[in-house]
Structures are given as structure tokens and as C-alpha cells.
Amino acid sequence: MELLLERTDKTKTYTAGRLSIVNELGKAYFCDTLEPSLAPANHMLPRAISPGTYDVAITWSPKFKRWLPILLNVPRREGIRIHAGNNPSDSSGCILVGKALLTGHVYNSRKTLEALMQRLSERKEGEMIHLTVKN
DSSP, X not given: OEEEEEEEXXXXXXXXXXXXXXXXXXXXXXXXXXXXXXXXXXXXXXXXOOSXXXXXXXXXXXXXXXXXXXXXXXTTXXXXXEEOOSSGGGOSSOEEEEEEEETTXXXXXXXXXXXXXXXXXXSOTTOOXXXXXXX
């Protein structure tokens, strides 16, 4: 299963984007995304993930106490998940999903996350998940 995150708005406080599901027919918009700023957090590590293609696994999150997508092999980063949240302060570099009804925020995040988890669970048995992030 192929996911595509295309960033649409980059500010000093947040990075917004659109998440699509890609298949043989093309890409279909799924939801909006929100991440922290692309600006470095401490001159060493970026806050939002770098553009690229990442494998995604569904693993248990001790922090959120539920199964969530996690990005694998992100350079100089670990523990990057896709999860619910409404504003950049709800993320330490993870990708928040929802509907962008107000600039710099996403809403209906829990419902959107549940819908995404449902879609990911419907993939063919053994089918890998990949996420491509584009600026």
C-alpha cells in the first residue's frame, strides 16, 4: 500500500500537508496532516521528517496504548508515528491526521485516525506499507 504526504504549507510553527492513498488508478486524497515546523529543534535534529520514502509498520505504542503506524529507517530519528492530535504542540515530530478546518490545526483527528487504521487493515495479507513525503 502506498501513501503520499504532500506538504502544502510550511511556517515557523507548523507544516501542513495532504495525505493520499496511491494505487494503480492514481492518488486519492484521504486527509490533511499536521507536523511541527521544518526548522531544526536544536540545530541537530529536524522537527518534521525529511522528504523521502519510508517503510511503515503497525506496532504497539506504549505511549498511546494502542496499535499505530510507525515510520521505519527515518534518518537520525526514531519513534515517528502517525497519530491523532489537533495542533503542532501535540506532536514531537510525528504526523497528525485530520481535517484542516482552520489554518495550523486539524480536527476530527481521532475519527480520521480510525478511518486510516481501517484502510491500512484492508490491505492484502503481507502487503507492505510505504509513505512518500514530498515538500
